[in-house]
Amino acid sequence: MEKKRSTVGERLHWAYANLGMAEMAVHKSSSKYSTLHFMVRAKFNKGLNDGTMSPRTMMKDQKVRMKLPMECIYCGASENLAIDHVVPRNRGGTDGGDNAVWACRSCNSSKSDQDLFEWWSKKRIGMPPLFVIRVYLKQAIEYFTSAARLEEPWTEATDTPYDLKWIPEEFLAPSELHFTLYHSRRQKEAEQDGGGNGG
Numbered sequence: 285m286e287k288k289r290s291t292v293g294e295r296l297h298w299a300y301a302n303l304g305m306a307e308m309a310v311h312k313s314s315s316k317y318s319t320l321h322f323m324v325r326a327k328f329n330k331g332l333n334d335g336t337m338s339p340r341t342m343m344k345d346q347k348v349r350m351k352l353p354m355e356c357i358y359c360g361a362s363e364n365l366a367i368d369h370v371v372p373r374n375r376g377g378t379d380g381g382d383n384a385v386w387a388c389r390s391c392n393s394s395k396s397d398q399d400l401f402e403w404w405s406k407k408r409i410g411m412p413p414l415f416v417i418r419v420y421l422k423q424a425i426e427y428f429t430s431a432a433r434l435e436e437p438w439t440e441a442t443d444t445p446y447d448l449k450w451i452p453e454e455f456l457a458p459s460e461l462h463f464t465l466y467h468s469r470r471q472k473e474a475e476q477d478g479g480g481n482g483g
């Protein structure tokens with residue numbers, strides 16, 4: 285049986301391990317998770333909890349950011365774009381590029397200062413793009429690490445700008461997830477090119 289995740293660190297690390305598994309499965313166009321995926325998740329979770337792995341070095345964002353086109357990360361719109369802080373500044377998010385994505389005016393104003401997952405649960409089906417979840421979780425892990433509060437029971441960390449109850453305990457099947465809209469377009473194009481030529 286899995287150990288109950290009672291501390292802030294355990295909850296955040298479990299989500300990050302789920303994210304790592306989901307990214308791997310989505311990247312390979314798997315429709316569901318395999319035994320290998322679950323093994324990878326367990327390895328990530330253990331490494332993060334015992335400190336032998338770090339969120340920063342496990343999944344790097346810089347190359348992803350260089351490739352992303354100028355479009356709303358949430359809906360794909362290409363007009364009326366502005367910088368959105370994935371974790372709002374008054375919810376503990378940093379002001380740096382690590383926390384910034386392009387968002388259209390409509391998404392930006394409907395999200396406002398809400399928690400990413402809270403907003404998504406009201407407005408949309410499925411889960412936010414995995415890249416955005418990655419940005420969110422890194423911000424959260426960084427916040428609680430620098431505040432030295434990873435060991436606290438997460439249900440008691442209510443005096444922080446984060447509300448950890450919104451973070452999903454399990455991720456959807458990879459067929460229902462995407463890394464970014466741009467990446468899923470590219471993947472579909474590649475699949476069509478691979479299967480459709482020769483005639």
Ligand SMILES: [Zn+2]
Binds near residue numbers: 358359387388390391
């Ligand atoms: Zn949008």
